[in-house]
Amino acid sequence: xxxxxxxxxxxxxxxxxxxxxxxxxxxxxxxxxxxxxxxxxxxxxxxxxxxxxxxxxxxxxxxxxxxxxxxxxxxxxxxxxxxxxxxxxxxxxxxxxxxxxxxxxxxxxxxxxxxxxxxxxxxxxxxxxxxxxxxxxxxxxxxxxxxxxxxxxxxxxxxxxxxxxxxxxxxxxxxxxxxxxxxxxxxxxxxxxxxxxxxxxxxxxxxxxxxxxxxxxxxxxxxxxxxxxxxxxxxxxxxxxxxxxxxxxxxxxxxxxxxxxxxxxxxxxxxxxxxxxxxxxxxxxxxxxxxxxxxxxxxxxxxxxxxxxxxxxxxxxxxxxxxxxxxxxxxxxxxxxxxxxxxxxxxxxxxxxxxxxx
Amino acid sequence: xxxxxxxxxxxxxxxxxxxxxxxxxxxxxxxxxxxxxxxxxxxxxxxxxxxxxxxxxxxxxxxxxxxxxxxxxxxxxxxxxxxxxxxxxxxxxxxxxxxxxxxxxxxxxxxxxxxxxxxxxxxxxxxxxxxxxxxxxxxxxxxxxxxxxxxxxxxxxxxxxxxxxxxxxxxxxxxxxxxxxxxxxxxxxxxxxxxxxxxxxxxxxxxxxxxxxxxxxxxxxxxxxxxxxxxxxxxxxxxxxxxxxxxxxxxxxxxxxxxxxxxxxxxxxxxxxxxxxxxxxxxxxxxxxxxxxxxxxxxxxxxxxxxxxxxxxxxxxxxxxxxxxxxxxxxxxxxxxxxxxxxxxxxxxxxxxxxxxx
Numbered sequence: 001x002x003x004x005x006x007x008x009x010x011x012x013x014x015x016x017x018x019x020x021x022x023x024x025x026x027x028x029x030x031x032x033x034x035x036x037x038x039x040x041x042x043x044x045x046x047x048x049x050x051x052x053x054x055x056x057x058x059x060x061x062x063x064x065x066x067x068x069x070x071x072x073x074x075x076x077x078x079x080x081x082x083x084x085x086x087x088x089x090x091x092x093x094x095x096x097x098x099x100x101x102x103x104x105x106x107x108x109x110x111x112x113x114x115x116x117x118x119x120x121x122x123x124x125x126x127x128x129x130x131x132x133x134x135x136x137x138x139x140x141x142x143x144x145x146x147x148x149x150x151x152x153x154x155x156x157x158x159x160x161x162x163x164x165x166x167x168x169x170x171x172x173x174x175x176x177x178x179x180x181x182x183x184x185x186x187x188x189x190x191x192x193x194x195x196x197x198x199x200x201x202x203x204x205x206x207x208x209x210x211x212x213x214x215x216x217x218x219x220x221x222x223x224x225x226x227x228x229x230x231x232x233x234x235x236x237x238x239x240x241x242x243x244x245x246x247x248x249x250x251x252x253x254x255x256x257x258x259x260x261x262x263x264x265x266x267x268x269x270x271x272x273x274x275x276x277x278x279x280x281x282x283x284x285x286x287x288x289x290x291x292x293x294x295x296x297x298x299x300x301x302x303x304x305x306x307x308x309x310x311x312x313x314x315x316x317x318x319x320x321x322x323x324x325x326x327x328x329x330x331x332x333x334x335x336x337x338x339x340x341x342x343x344x345x346x347x348x349x350x351x352x353x354x355x356x357x358x
Numbered sequence: 359x360x361x362x363x364x365x366x367x368x369x370x371x372x373x374x375x376x377x378x379x380x381x382x383x384x385x386x387x388x389x390x391x392x393x394x395x396x397x398x399x400x401x402x403x404x405x406x407x408x409x410x411x412x413x414x415x416x417x418x419x420x421x422x423x424x425x426x427x428x429x430x431x432x433x434x435x436x437x438x439x440x441x442x443x444x445x446x447x448x449x450x451x452x453x454x455x456x457x458x459x460x461x462x463x464x465x466x467x468x469x470x471x472x473x474x475x476x477x478x479x480x481x482x483x484x485x486x487x488x489x490x491x492x493x494x495x496x497x498x499x500x501x502x503x504x505x506x507x508x509x510x511x512x513x514x515x516x517x518x519x520x521x522x523x524x525x526x527x528x529x530x531x532x533x534x535x536x537x538x539x540x541x542x543x544x545x546x547x548x549x550x551x552x553x554x555x556x557x558x559x560x561x562x563x564x565x566x567x568x569x570x571x572x573x574x575x576x577x578x579x580x581x582x583x584x585x586x587x588x589x590x591x592x593x594x595x596x597x598x599x600x601x602x603x604x605x606x607x608x609x610x611x612x613x614x615x616x617x618x619x620x621x622x623x624x625x626x627x628x629x630x631x632x633x634x635x636x637x638x639x640x641x642x643x644x645x646x647x648x649x650x651x652x653x654x655x656x657x658x659x660x661x662x663x664x665x666x667x668x669x670x671x672x673x674x675x676x677x678x679x680x681x682x683x684x685x686x687x688x689x690x691x692x693x694x695x696x697x698x699x700x701x702x703x704x705x706x707x708x709x710x711x712x713x714x715x716x
Contacts, residue, residue, distance in 0.1 A: 088499075098460070099657075120480070299656070303662055
């Protein structure tokens with residue numbers, strides 16, 4: 001540092017191992033620069049930066065002035081290594097653009113913030129390899145804990161991290177082949193209640209359109225559908241059930257097939273919000289009225305004609321419960337992994353109360 | 359490491375500076391453990407881990423076996439410090455739960471992934487202090503770059519980071535008091551076109567309900583409203599304009615006030631998707647028909663009765679353009695900050711084509 005001009009003289013050129021321009025990372029002021037400008041030793045700067053005792057107020061003022069003048073900022077990556085911890089938690093979602101995860105993410109963030117932690121988010125795009133890559137990348141960056149909405153069904157890759165003490169809570173779907181905390185909605189019970197509601201309104205030929213069967217929530221909701229039909233003594237035709245990607249084209253074809261033929265379904269139960277919005281479109285084009293109950297609430301569902309009856313999950317409560325459990329793990333107040341199931345709620349708005357129209 | 363039992367013997371107990379349980383971070387296997395188990399030197403392990411030459415296949419195999427047996431993982435925080443860079447970019451949003459940011463986030467993530475970078479997300483909750491805290495926390499964790507949807511209007515706090523080479527692109531709203539890349543929608547032009555559309559359908563008493571006036575997009579859209587009214591020679595009454603938080607209660611009161619009195623508005627232009635969904639509810643309760651054009655598209659807008667006419671932004675294109683510009687900065691192919699404006703699109707569905715009903 002040249003005190004006459006106030007200009008920063010970079011004391012050394014760091015070794016560069018990538019092709020990026022030299023000005024990208026080279027000239028960030030260091031503690032050394034601060035020490036030189038303030039005319040004190042490196043240890044003194046370190047004490048001021050870390051709020052440790054042993055510095056006179058006058059020296060502290062000089063160091064603070066140098067920090068302000070240079071725009072020096074403490075490197076938290078270095079602190080992470082020294083302290084062995086970061087104040088951050090990771091959240092691995094399935095899809096950043098699915099509205100179901102909005103309130104869930106926000107709830108996790110609010111809990112993290114209340115604990116002074118930063119939330120780091122990423123999405124797996126429903127790809128187990130990508131989930132693993134993201135989870136391990138977050139662990140390598142030394143997050144204190146992870147809230148995971150898993151895409152895969154084998155999480156043994158996490159065992160070394162769990163042993164090393166990374167707190168982990170699974171949410172929305174359980175972990176596979178490891179023992180871990182999990183917070184779920186009552187997917188089975190919710191779907192069973194929704195389908196029983198259609199049966200109570202006189203339907204017998206009821207279709208089920210859901211997400212890919214390897215996804216826990218999709219499988220559980222299908223199980224709920226089957227249970228409600230079995231409870232009512234209604235045999236289920238294979239053509240009434242369609243599981244697969246939630247792509248609008250696939251869902252549309254599935255719905256149209258169930259609605260055609262000599263014995264079409266008179267009601268459809270949709271397995272999640274992405275499926276529901278497409279089926280609403282298909283039903284709006286039909287000449288006869290078809291009943292609908294959807295899993296997950298959707299915005300404006302009450303303003304459609306008819307209003308859409310849904311089995312609502314509390315996405316914010318899922319996120320909040322998972323995050324609180326994560327911080328309880330970190331505080332050392334939890335001993336054993338548990339499975340917590342939150343209830344769902346049937347909201348009747350019209351579409352699920354339509355009688356069968358043959 | 360005791361080779362007879364296969365159990366890990368922790369070589370040293372790290373100093374602990376927090377109150378968390380001792381098993382949280384203490385027993386992660388180190389390169390030293392790997393070296394001991396494989397019976398090789400530390401440098402050899404480092405070569406294998408970093409894919410450097412100079413190791414025989416037999417030795418490499420032994421080291422790899424030790425890595426697998428111990429569950430050792432390279433500590434990326436250490437690599438960050440050594441290389442001066444992380445393969446990660448940060449995205450600072452306004453609200454994780456606003457559906458507008460879903461496709462935008464996903465687009466940024468896809469571009470990051472194509473460049474081999476991890477996306478780290480966080481939200482400011484429309485609080486400038488929280489934005490600054492989050493941005494600096496991400497910088498301290500040595501992200502390569504930042505995509506920022508700003509809450510504040512003074513970003514001079516970022517100057518040391520920009521000088522130090524952190525790539526930065528602002529999106530949706532411009533940076534304040536610094537020179538930075540920014541990618542925006544044509545908020546002024548889009549709002550002007552939407553209001554002109556209502557005027558073309560015979561409306562003169564048109565209300566505007568928007569977000570807080572300090573938010574750039576809200577101010578620009580109000581400016582577009584005023585321009586369209588001025589172009590048509592219509593004087594604007596103060597009572598026709600209401601800006602504030604997008605809380606449903608506030609928006610409802612604003613809409614109900616404009617719709618009452620001796621000279622109620624016959625049409626409303628809503629300044630964003632959060633405002634639109636509340637105004638749709640208010641209008642559904644009115645005995646007379648009131649025209650509506652909303653800024654931002656909303657899911658199921660076409661299935662409401664009437665369908666909702668909107669000025670649509672391309673949220674995914676905003677995210678993609680911003681992220682691509684960020685990586686161009688990191689590649690050193692951009693010299694000067696620019697302002698890029700993406701067009702909006704008027705989508706007519708019925709609500710914006712209703713004639714005035716006095």
